[in-house]
Amino acid sequence: MSDRLNINKTYKLYIGGKFPRTESGRAYTIEDSKGNTLCHMSRASRKDFREAIVACQSAIKGWANRTAFNRSQILYRIAEMLEGRKAQFVDELISTGATKGSATKEVELSIDRLVYFAGWADKYTQVFGSVNPVATSHFNFSTPESMGLIAIMAPDEHPLLGLVSNLAPCIVGGNTCVILASEVNPFIAISFAEVLNSSDVPGGVVNILTGFKSELYKHFGTHMNVNAIICCADNKDQIINMQENAALNVKRFILRNKVNWMSDAGQDPYFIMDTQEIKTAWHPIGI
Amino acid sequence: MSKKEKVLDKKSKKAIEDIAMNGSINNSRKLNFDTSWQYAPAPESTDHFKLKKKYDLFINGKFVKPTDGKYYKTINPATTETLAEIAYGTDKDVDKAVKAARKAYNEVWSKLPRKEIAKYIYRIARLLQERSREFAVVETLNGGKPIRESRDIDIPLAAAHFFYNAGWADKLHYAFPGKSPQPLGVAGQVIPWNFPLLMAAWKIAPALATGNTVVIKPAETTPLTALLLAEVIQEAGLPDGVVNIVTGFGDTGAAIVNHPDVNKVAFTGSTKVGKIIQKALAGTEKKYTLELGGKAANIIFEDAPIDQAIEGVINGIFFNQGHVCCAGSRLLVQESVFKTVIKKLQDRIENLIVGDPMDKNTDIGAINSKMQLDKIKEYYEIGKSEGASSFQSSCNLPKKGFFFRPTLFWDVAQSHRVVQEEIFGPVLTIQTFRTVQEAIDKANNTAYGLSGGVWTDKGSKIFNVVNKIRAGVLWANTYNKFDPTSPFGGYKESGLGREGGLHGLTPYLKM
Numbered sequence: 001m002s003d004r005l006n007i008n009k010t011y012k013l014y015i016g017g018k019f020p021r022t023e024s025g026r027a028y029t030i031e032d033s034k035g036n037t038l039c040h041m042s043r044a045s046r047k048d049f050r051e052a053i054v055a056c057q058s059a060i061k062g063w064a065n066r067t068a069f070n071r072s073q074i075l076y077r078i079a080e081m082l083e084g085r086k087a088q089f090v091d092e093l094i095s096t097g098a099t100k101g102s103a104t105k106e107v108e109l110s111i112d113r114l115v116y117f118a119g120w121a122d123k124y125t126q127v128f129g130s131v132n133p134v135a136t137s138h139f140n141f142s143t144p145e146s147m148g149l150i151a152i153m154a155p156d157e158h159p160l161l162g163l164v165s166n167l168a169p170c171i172v173g174g175n176t177c178v179i180l181a182s183e184v185n186p187f188i189a190i191s192f193a194e195v196l197n198s199s200d201v202p203g204g205v206v207n208i209l210t211g212f213k214s215e216l217y218k219h220f221g222t223h224m225n226v227n228a229i230i231c232c233a234d235n236k237d238q239i240i241n242m243q244e245n246a247a248l249n250v251k252r253f254i255l256r257n258k259v260n261w262m263s264d265a266g267q268d269p270y271f272i273m274d275t276q277e278i279k280t281a282w283h284p285i286g287i
Numbered sequence: 288m289s290k291k292e293k294v295l296d297k298k299s300k301k302a303i304e305d306i307a308m309n310g311s312i313n314n315s316r317k318l319n320f321d322t323s324w325q326y327a328p329a330p331e332s333t334d335h336f337k338l339k340k341k342y343d344l345f346i347n348g349k350f351v352k353p354t355d356g357k358y359y360k361t362i363n364p365a366t367t368e369t370l371a372e373i374a375y376g377t378d379k380d381v382d383k384a385v386k387a388a389r390k391a392y393n394e395v396w397s398k399l400p401r402k403e404i405a406k407y408i409y410r411i412a413r414l415l416q417e418r419s420r421e422f423a424v425v426e427t428l429n430g431g432k433p434i435r436e437s438r439d440i441d442i443p444l445a446a447a448h449f450f451y452n453a454g455w456a457d458k459l460h461y462a463f464p465g466k467s468p469q470p471l472g473v474a475g476q477v478i479p480w481n482f483p484l485l486m487a488a489w490k491i492a493p494a495l496a497t498g499n500t501v502v503i504k505p506a507e508t509t510p511l512t513a514l515l516l517a518e519v520i521q522e523a524g525l526p527d528g529v530v531n532i533v534t535g536f537g538d539t540g541a542a543i544v545n546h547p548d549v550n551k552v553a554f555t556g557s558t559k560v561g562k563i564i565q566k567a568l569a570g571t572e573k574k575y576t577l578e579l580g581g582k583a584a585n586i587i588f589e590d591a592p593i594d595q596a597i598e599g600v601i602n603g604i605f606f607n608q609g610h611v612c613c614a615g616s617r618l619l620v621q622e623s624v625f626k627t628v629i630k631k632l633q634d635r636i637e638n639l640i641v642g643d644p645m646d647k648n649t650d651i652g653a654i655n656s657k658m659q660l661d662k663i664k665e666y667y668e669i670g671k672s673e674g675a676s677s678f679q680s681s682c683n684l685p686k687k688g689f690f691f692r693p694t695l696f697w698d699v700a701q702s703h704r705v706v707q708e709e710i711f712g713p714v715l716t717i718q719t720f721r722t723v724q725e726a727i728d729k730a731n732n733t734a735y736g737l738s739g740g741v742w743t744d745k746g747s748k749i750f751n752v753v754n755k756i757r758a759g760v761l762w763a764n765t766y767n768k769f770d771p772t773s774p775f776g777g778y779k780e781s782g783l784g785r786e787g788g789l790h791g792l793t794p795y796l797k798m
Contacts, residue, residue: 260481
């Protein structure tokens with residue numbers, strides 16, 4: 001043991017490309033399996049959620065207008081940054097009780113999954129779009145287009161891989177998102193925000209909150225600027241409440257609470273399509 | 288000479304004088320059809336078929352009486368005469384229908400070779416084509432839409448939807464790379480009154496092609512063509528219970544949506560009801576698609592082919608009396624061509640023939656119901672009280688039936704209710720803009736996002752605007768075109784999911 005005192009990290013939120021503390025000033029404690037305090041997390045409030053939506057909103061146009069090639073490179077860049085910090089994330093996962101083997105596997109899968117979705121950026125419109133042979137003299141085509149602003153309730157298990165598997169297909173398609181991190185192991189999500197912040201991902205495209213699902217789930221459903229909710233949580237009452245409130249502005253509700261994120265089912269190009277709209281355009285053919 | 292003709296004659300004399308004096312009216316020539324082209328009545332005949340006096344529910348391959356024994360009258364909105372009595376299905380009938388659909392799914396439909404499913408659906412398409420004239424006439428009698436539209440659009444398109452989807456039945460694995468798509472089970476469907484048969488086709492055809500069985504409720508005011516379709520389905524020899532048609536009112540539809548053994552809900556109708564349905568489905572495992580309201584912007588740029596644009600705008604809002612969820616009900620005109628556009632629109636509206644839907648010359652038929660007519664009238668008053676300038680055709684309206692004159696509102700603000708809310712009638716609001724960005728901002732300033740139109744001869748501008756309008760269907764230099772291969776459906780509060788085309792299969796499948 002050296003005499004040197006460790007510098008412990010202050011975990012804050014990630015909103016609009018910055019790391020603010022929660023406006024509420026509240027914190028909650030994360031303990032390791034032995035009951036020792038690991039760290040304190042910012043406990044985000046409704047106002048933080050709304051601030052994150054504002055950040056999302058201001059980033060939407062710029063992000064959706066990036067070329068597919070550019071988005072592809074930015075996702076790949078996230079993978080590069082994560083690869084460089086692999087050891088840190090493995091250690092963090094171990095501190096939450098994971099074995100070295102499973103922690104390493106989760107980090108490696110997360111990196112590979114980012115690369116996988118990076119590759120889809122300039123392909124999914126080709127695979128999932130269509131030129132439609134209408135029976136009149138028109139040129140007609142359908143293309144996937146970003147849905148807009150997505151609120152994601154990340155899974156509790158696999159705090160890094162679960163986060164990455166939901167975030168990547170969402171932003172690769174030109175959406176921006178607000179993510180409520182794993183409630184049990186939230187600090188890894190904030191460390192991942194540091195990766196995002198050094199990966200050319202424009203501020204506001206991904207916003208990460210930490211806090212209590214039981215406090216924040218209502219706002220997922222009721223906020224009128226949210227276009228879709230991706231829910232990886234299990235609480236039936238919370239799910240029903242979000243689904244009911246989704247009807248306020250016809251939010252799309254995507255339930256992903258049965259996916260095994262460590263398996264191949266966790267990387268599906270149809271996840272991209274969950275947060276895409278299909279736009280069809282017509283033009284006459286003639287003189 | 289009738290009184291109206293005299294008035295018009297005076298008008299046209301004045302127009303001729305104007306041309307002699309100024310060489311033109313408002314820098315554009317006016318086509319004056321009124322005095323030179325008189326149309327003789329050309330009513331479609333009805334002697335080639337006979338409606339039944341009473342229609343029962345179609346459950347498990349048979350026409351059966353409603354459990355409660357209740358019937359209601361369905362009328363011709365153009366004359367208010369009763370056409371037939373229709374069974375009022377209750378939750379008990381819906382339960383019977385769902386049970387029949389479940390049995391048919393479990394025992395027959397899910398076990399059939401896919402190519403056989405295709406052949407059944409092809410049969411429906413062919414029988415519809417054979418009986419197309421009867422279907423067109425009944426559609427017009429029951430719904431009030433001009434016979435020209437039901438004959439040339441509704442019925443042929445409905446048949447085409449069956450024909451198109453039929454072919455998918457044994458090719459689904461090609462449509463979803465990397466997946467093996469499976470049917471969901473029983474689809475519960477609720478459809479509106481604006482395109483009664485066409486909406487039934489939009490719903491039933493993809494549901495069957497993907498291997499599901501169906502319980503469907505037609506709109507209360509327009510059940511007849513769906514019941515004729517039941518006859519076609521019977522004649523096509525579809526196994527009992529594969530398609531069940533339960534007529535009735537809102538509570539009948541609610542019984543379908545809420546039935547615990549329905550796996551998928553498909554609804555087309557108002558955003559208000561759509562939201563109720565979405566909320567009701569919370570906590571269930573049911574998949575759903577909602578095709579809801581709209582308030583589409585139709586944008587004319589100064590470099591547009593103006594005469595074509597005028598025709599497109601007229602078709603965009605007055606097609607089917609404006610009872611179209613994707614109607615181009617908000618016209619946005621670039622300021623420099625506003626005067627020309629509004630003059631030409633008024634001239635064109637004066638020449639639209641409003642009246643007997645059964646007449647082949649009629650452009651605008653009857654409003655579908657008294658309720659809808661009252662709603663349109665209310666919006667007309669709202670528009671005027673909000674301070675808008677307005678113009679209505681001076682045409683005579685039939686004394687009986689539900690009719691409304693084609694109407695323009697301008698001098699309206701984005702916040703006006705007639706600009707924000709869906710009227711679902713022949714009422715067009717007109718706003719101006721200066722820049723492309725302003726047009727896009729105004730077009731997107733609505734909770735809806737179903738459709739939109741762009742008129743310009745500049746290709747790059749088309750792609751720019753089409754990309755930036757948040758809506759599911761964009762028509763450039765055309766409007767209100769539909770095809771079974773072309774996906775349809777909205778962004779935002781205009782609904783979710785797509786109908787038609789390859790993308791219209793997704794909501795009926797689990798991957």
